[in-house]
Amino acid sequence: MNPKAEFDIIVYGASGFTGRLVAEYLAKAYGVGGAVKWAMAGRSAEKLAAVRDEIGAPKETPLVVADADDPASLKAMAERTKAVLTTVGPYQLYGEGLVAACVAAGTDYLDLCGEPAWMRQMIDAYGAKAKETGARIVFSCGFDSIPFELGVFFLQETAKARLGAPVPRAKGRVRKMQGGFSGGTAASLKATMAAAAKDPGVVALLMNPFALTPGFEGPAQPPGMTPELDADLGVWTAPFVMAPINTRNVHRANALLGHAWGKDFVYDEMMLTGPGEQGEAMAKAVAQMGSSMLGGENAPKPGEGPSKEEREAGFYDVLFVGIAPDGRQVKVSVSGDKDPGYGSTSKMIAEAAVCLVKDAAEVPGGIWTPGAAMGNKLIARLTGKAGLKFEVEAG
Incomplete structure (x- = not known):
């Protein structure tokens, strides 16, 4: 500074x-x-x-x-x-x-x-x-990846308090989200794809869950690329388009904290689509949409975005589940009161x-x-000023 x-x-x-x-x-x-x-x-x-x-x-x-x-x-x-x-x-x-x-x-x-x-x-x-x-x-420092990185941090702090130790397995599950990704996010994806087409090294980094932890390679991570039934929650899940950046930041945070969550830490992110056949059908539909979730040709361009009314109507709610080696679980959630890509991000x-x-x-x-x-200091500012909630859940 x-x-x-x-x-x-x-x-x-x-x-x-x-x-x-x-x-x-x-x-x-x-x-x-x-x-x-x-x-x-x-x-x-x-x-x-x-x-x-x-x-x-x-x-x-x-x-x-x-x-x-x-x-x-x-x-x-x-x-x-x-x-x-x-x-x-x-x-x-x-x-x-x-x-x-x-x-x-x-x-x-x-x-x-x-x-x-x-x-x-x-x-x-x-x-x-x-x-x-x-x-x-x-x-x-926006929707990618503060709610997810700090969500895992909060989950691990809760696990230490309730279970006596951090958990080696954590899941991020997007329960609800209204409001789109920003035009900047869409432009970044386009630029990344262009860079990958020119440089095979970029492709290797994009595929590696430990791309942001140079010198450290942890255990195999769930690919998160296809719909699947989450046995711990009893509901279907679909791939989450922001997982490729969020998961990398979570693993970097663990490394920066001296692997406080363990060198065997496993983390993935998915979207919850519901139970039964309807949940399965929704998961498959979301998976087929793929990166079009970012809006495709209809995405806002950098410098453009939704109206104030649309931003005010947006929200998100993410569940985090921590699983201890003996099967005990801890759950927390992170939610925001504005659309993810603009209102909450700003x-x-x-x-x-x-x-x-x-x-x-x-x-x-x-x-x-x-x-x-910044850890708990940032959580305090986000909850006090920025409309986020970090909550411990029952069960």
């Missing part, structure tokens, strides 16, 4: 759809120039000023001009703040220059990345330098940035997951 910085947080990409939501949230939750000193950044001062006025932020909200194609502007931005919160993706196209600038300046970095192959490349290229400079680089990354700067000064430099870096 940059101790001499002018700002606590700069929101880079504030004139884009998600960045605008982040800025709007910070303006309402923290004002300007108060306990959290933040600024809006993007390529055009005129666009930033227009967005500032549209979201009702104060006229004195600082504006910073920076462009992913201009390394000097990224360097200047990174040197002015304790943390850069960036919504400018796909990160494999626009992110590395900012990561490099933040690492060099010792400035914290947070993003919404769901691109595991690029994240591994950044870990390999900048992980050691970030430790040297004190920069905390935190990927995946609040999550904003509070993650505030938490990192204000509550987690002791966290050393390096490339982190949100849960491994």
